Amino acid sequence: MSSENLKLYESAGSPNSRRVRIFLAEKGISIARVTIDLGAKEQLSEAYSRINPRRVVPTLVLADGTAIGEVPAIFLYLEEIHPDSPLFGTSPKERALVTMWERRMELEGFAAVMETVRNAAAGLKGRAIAGTHDYEQIPALVERGRLRVTDFYADLEARLAELPFVAGNEFSAADITAIVAIDFAGKALNLPMPESHQASKRWYAAVAARPSMSA
Amino acid sequence: MSSENLKLYESAGSPNSRRVRIFLAEKGISIARVTIDLGAKEQLSEAYSRINPRRVVPTLVLADGTAIGEVPAIFLYLEEIHPDSPLFGTSPKERALVTMWERRMELEGFAAVMETVRNAAAGLKGRAIAGTHDYEQIPALVERGRLRVTDFYADLEARLAELPFVAGNEFSAADITAIVAIDFAGKALNLPMPESHQASKRWYAAVAARPSMSA
Numbered sequence: 369m370s371s372e373n374l375k376l377y378e379s380a381g382s383p384n385s386r387r388v389r390i391f392l393a394e395k396g397i398s399i400a401r402v403t404i405d406l407g408a409k410e411q412l413s414e415a416y417s418r419i420n421p422r423r424v425v426p427t428l429v430l431a432d433g434t435a436i437g438e439v440p441a442i443f444l445y446l447e448e449i450h451p452d453s454p455l456f457g458t459s460p461k462e463r464a465l466v467t468m469w470e471r472r473m474e475l476e477g478f479a480a481v482m483e484t485v486r487n488a489a490a491g492l493k494g495r496a497i498a499g500t501h502d503y504e505q506i507p508a509l510v511e512r513g514r515l516r517v518t519d520f521y522a523d524l525e526a527r528l529a530e531l532p533f534v535a536g537n538e539f540s541a542a543d544i545t546a547i548v549a550i551d552f553a554g555k556a557l558n559l560p561m562p563e564s565h566q567a568s569k570r571w572y573a574a575v576a577a578r579p580s581m582s583a
Numbered sequence: 584m585s586s587e588n589l590k591l592y593e594s595a596g597s598p599n600s601r602r603v604r605i606f607l608a609e610k611g612i613s614i615a616r617v618t619i620d621l622g623a624k625e626q627l628s629e630a631y632s633r634i635n636p637r638r639v640v641p642t643l644v645l646a647d648g649t650a651i652g653e654v655p656a657i658f659l660y661l662e663e664i665h666p667d668s669p670l671f672g673t674s675p676k677e678r679a680l681v682t683m684w685e686r687r688m689e690l691e692g693f694a695a696v697m698e699t700v701r702n703a704a705a706g707l708k709g710r711a712i713a714g715t716h717d718y719e720q721i722p723a724l725v726e727r728g729r730l731r732v733t734d735f736y737a738d739l740e741a742r743l744a745e746l747p748f749v750a751g752n753e754f755s756a757a758d759i760t761a762i763v764a765i766d767f768a769g770k771a772l773n774l775p776m777p778e779s780h781q782a783s784k785r786w787y788a789a790v791a792a793r794p795s796m797s798a
Contacts, residue, residue, distance in 0.1 A: 422687065434676055438683045440655070445679035461649055464660035468653045472637065476714065499691065501734045508721045519716045523636075 373431035393580035469535040469542035478549040484513025528567040588646035608795035684757035692764035699728025743782040
């Protein structure tokens with residue numbers, strides 16, 4: 369299905385952009401994309417700041433020019449206008465539970481990975497927090513961040529030993545955020561999911577096999 | 584209106600609990616409350632961990648025992664089952680925009696205040712991050728946190744110079760998260776909103792006058 373009146377500003381290497389690309393692919397929605405060149409710091413430009421004052425990708429722009437930033441807000445909008453192939457369940461209770469689990473995957477997994485990367489990468493000196501303002505890196509956050517990611521892997525293993533997917537019996541937005549965090553931890557921090565985590569490995573194989581994952 | 588089949592586990596001094604109490608009061612919903620004694624570290628108990636494995640308040644428990652943690656998930660659920668007096672607008676676009684602004688208030692305001700408090704308070708040694716795991720405090724985060732809160736105040740002033748409320752022309756969940764963050768910054772960090780911020784002062788007076796704010 370093509371939603372030609374929607375436009376996504378995004379970047380190939382951005383994990384937050386990947387969360388939205390996978391979400392769209394799961395829904396079977398094709399929309400226009402505008403590449404923001406993070407290598408050239410295009411996200412910090414005046415032009416892009418007018419679209420997203422936090423100067424982060426991705427941003428979803430509607431036909432009337434309304435700009436929606438923040439991945440959970442983009443997920444919510446896309447889920448409402450394209451309810452088929454639900455990624456937040458099908459009832460208020462399920463939506464709340466997926467929202468809760470997606471957020472836990474973000475706070476304890478995704479955000480831990482990103483904080484570690486941003487405080488370690490030479491290219492992000494002075495940009496330790498994504499957003500409007502510039503902050504210096506804090507080396508102690510790198511060490512703590514690696515510990516947090518390890519703790520996240522342990523919690524995820526305990527969860528997936530009980531249920532097939534993060535939020536329960538069905539694949540959901542929570543699985544998207546979790547796998548994007550894990551893939552980025554492996555790539556950017558050389559901190560892959562432990563081989564010994566059997567339940568997580570079973571889950572990872574099932575999720576990674578979905579066609580949406582190459583989006 | 585009484586929703587007797589809902590139960591909120593919360594604490595009087597917890598800013599996250601206050602976000603939900605205000606939300607409920609704005610909706611005119613009265614529900615059962617169970618006090619978790621943070622001073623006695625009751626949130627870390629085995630019994631409470633079974634309700635909320637992240638060991639944080641608040642948690643909303645439904646009639647069937649389903650436990651919903653994380654304030655945005657609780658907001659979403661309450662908004663869906665009690666759509667009157669909308670706090671997330673009335674269309675998919677408005678819901679996405681309020682979700683975006685509520686999250687910005689959280690990431691740049693609320694979370695900055697909480698990070699500063701948790702890394703500074705003597706009583707939170709070894710508990711620098713709310714949640715499942717124990718992490719040591721990092722003194723550099725206190726200094727950075729105060730700077731982040733100051734930057735948040737500046738951004739909020741710019742926003743409120745353009746619009747009456749954080750997410751636009753109507754009071755919303757984004758205003759709740761913003762004012763709870765500001766009140767806690769004044770109380771716990773002695774870092775009140777600057778007197779010179781005229782637009783923020785106008786907004787604060789309007790929001791603080793709502794009966795829900797004493798909840």
